[in-house]
Amino acid sequence: MSKNVAVIGYGVVGSGTVELFMKNREAINKKIGRDCDIKYILDLRDFPESPFADMIIHDFDTILNDDEIEVVAEVVGGTTFAYEYTKKLLAKGKSVVTSNKALVAAYGAELLQLAQDNGCSYLFEASVGGGIPIIRPLNKCLAGNEIQQISGILNGTTNFILTKMIKDQMSFEDALKLAQQLGYAEADPTADVEGEDACRKICILGSLVYGKHIYPEMVHKSGITRITLDDVEYADNAGYVIKLIASVKRLEDNSLSAIVCPRLVPKSNMLASVDDVYNAVSVTGDGVGDVLFYGQGAGKLPTASAVVGDIIDCLRHNGRSLGIHWEESKKDEKFVVRYKDINCSMYVRLKGDDVQALKPSISEMFGKLMYIERANRPDDELAFITPNMVESDIDANLAILSHSAEIASKIRMF
Numbered sequence: 001m002s003k004n005v006a007v008i009g010y011g012v013v014g015s016g017t018v019e020l021f022m023k024n025r026e027a028i029n030k031k032i033g034r035d036c037d038i039k040y041i042l043d044l045r046d047f048p049e050s051p052f053a054d055m056i057i058h059d060f061d062t063i064l065n066d067d068e069i070e071v072v073a074e075v076v077g078g079t080t081f082a083y084e085y086t087k088k089l090l091a092k093g094k095s096v097v098t099s100n101k102a103l104v105a106a107y108g109a110e111l112l113q114l115a116q117d118n119g120c121s122y123l124f125e126a127s128v129g130g131g132i133p134i135i136r137p138l139n140k141c142l143a144g145n146e147i148q149q150i151s152g153i154l155n156g157t158t159n160f161i162l163t164k165m166i167k168d169q170m171s172f173e174d175a176l177k178l179a180q181q182l183g184y185a186e187a188d189p190t191a192d193v194e195g196e197d198a199c200r201k202i203c204i205l206g207s208l209v210y211g212k213h214i215y216p217e218m219v220h221k222s223g224i225t226r227i228t229l230d231d232v233e234y235a236d237n238a239g240y241v242i243k244l245i246a247s248v249k250r251l252e253d254n255s256l257s258a259i260v261c262p263r264l265v266p267k268s269n270m271l272a273s274v275d276d277v278y279n280a281v282s283v284t285g286d287g288v289g290d291v292l293f294y295g296q297g298a299g300k301l302p303t304a305s306a307v308v309g310d311i312i313d314c315l316r317h318n319g320r321s322l323g324i325h326w327e328e329s330k331k332d333e334k335f336v337v338r339y340k341d342i343n344c345s346m347y348v349r350l351k352g353d354d355v356q357a358l359k360p361s362i363s364e365m366f367g368k369l370m371y372i373e374r375a376n377r378p379d380d381e382l383a384f385i386t387p388n389m390v391e392s393d394i395d396a397n398l399a400i401l402s403h404s405a406e407i408a409s410k411i412r413m414f
């Protein structure tokens with residue numbers, strides 16, 4: 001029996017990882033082909049109530065200097081300790097598996113290179129889509145395709161909040177509180193609700209398929225905090241639901257468009273019925289066509305499922321680097337195009353005393369547009385969907401309208 005696994009961070013994901021591994025250990029060992037076990041759990045605190053309390057340690061060097069440890073699950077989060085620990089472990093030839101998308105999005109190219117140089121692996125299946133297998137399928141099963149685009153719902157917390165707002169008329173604040181209690185949200189939930197978490201995830205997927213590090217700073221993001229129940233009602237009446245969508249697309253000149261923002265998704269689209277903590281990722285390849293991946297995007301055991309899968313893969317291939325790689329890039333490189341230069345169509349809601357009188361000017365500006373309604377619409381409100389235009393042109397028109405009315409909402413169409 002080798003006690004060759006360590007877990008760093010005994011929070012939501014870390015405790016799930018230990019629980020799942022220990023529960024299925026016998027079957028897991030058959031899959032690995034030898035007897036393996038968890039030796040250490042590193043955390044700041046003690047967990048006297050835990051059945052695994054005797055494995056808790058507080059000194060990172062115990063793991064680093066133990067030659068029996070082959071694989072470490074970094075499920076501590078953040079880019080400070082996690083970065084230092086991961087570098088030291090990989091430099092010693094110990095494989096690291098992680099759910100930490102902040103770290104992969106910030107330092108993925110460097111850490112993958114370090115793993116390759118030291119004959120070990122850096123795996124991060126749990127970093128995107130929680131329990132959904134997406135990294136391995138893109139890196140292996142779909143490797144024969146040129147991936148043309150990836151888009152989807154990549155944040156469980158915001159999808160949970162939007163579902164509660166849409167289906168139960170729950171307030172944003174109450175839905176967020178519930179998502180935090182369920183262990184879905186980040187330590188600082190601003191990352192979820194402002195689109196940063198989904199941005200990190202689309203950067204990881206984009207880097208993987210385009211072979212070059214896409215930094216979150218290169219990608220425009222907006223979150224769900226400005227969405228109101230009025231917008232939800234307009235969308236519903238017009239046949240749409242509002243979802244936070246992350247996407248990356250290869251353009252004809254090989255540059256990329258990438259963006260994270262709420263969108264009005266037609267109810268007929270499969271993404272429209274992805275609810276609660278579920279995520280879905282749609283991938284389009286030049287051979288396979290469209291493929292959809294669906295499952296729980298956050299939470300203790302779904303995320304642990306992906307972490308444990310990576311641990312098993314590393315233990316099966318100890319001493320080998322499992323071949324994920326993308327090139328480093330510079331943060332000021334311009335291969336992701338300016339989002340304002342991309343064509344889109346926009347839902348707009350205006351507020352103002354004389355807003356109805358603006359209709360002729362609005363029609364003149366936008367040409368063919370669609371006004372939408374909701375029950376008991378107040379007289380000082382007007383909502384419409386613009387035709388497909390370059391976004392900066394839509395903004396220029398809205399800037400003119402803003403002299404006469406407030407631009408209460410502006411949400412891209414899917």
Ligand SMILES: NC(=O)C1=CN([C@@H]2O[C@H](COP(=O)(O)OP(=O)(O)OC[C@H]3O[C@@H](n4cnc5c(N)ncnc54)[C@H](OP(=O)(O)O)[C@@H]3O)[C@@H](O)[C@H]2O)C=CC1
Binds near residue numbers: 042076101183298
């Ligand atoms: N929750 C989820 O559904 C998902 C989370 N993730 C990612 O997984 C990672 C972990 O998330 P989650 O489990 O929710 O976070 P938690 O905050 O629940 O767990 C982190 C644990 O690490 C401990 N810790 C903090 N600093 C150190 C340190 N220096 N050394 C050892 N332990 C430390 C924390 O202790 P203390 O509480 O005392 O600070 C806490 O027990 C994050 O990167 C997150 O983004 C990915 C997918 C899903």
Ligand SMILES: N[C@@H](CC=O)C(=O)O
Binds near residue numbers: 185
């Ligand atoms: N906070 C994240 C956790 C999983 O990545 C989310 O809600 O999706």
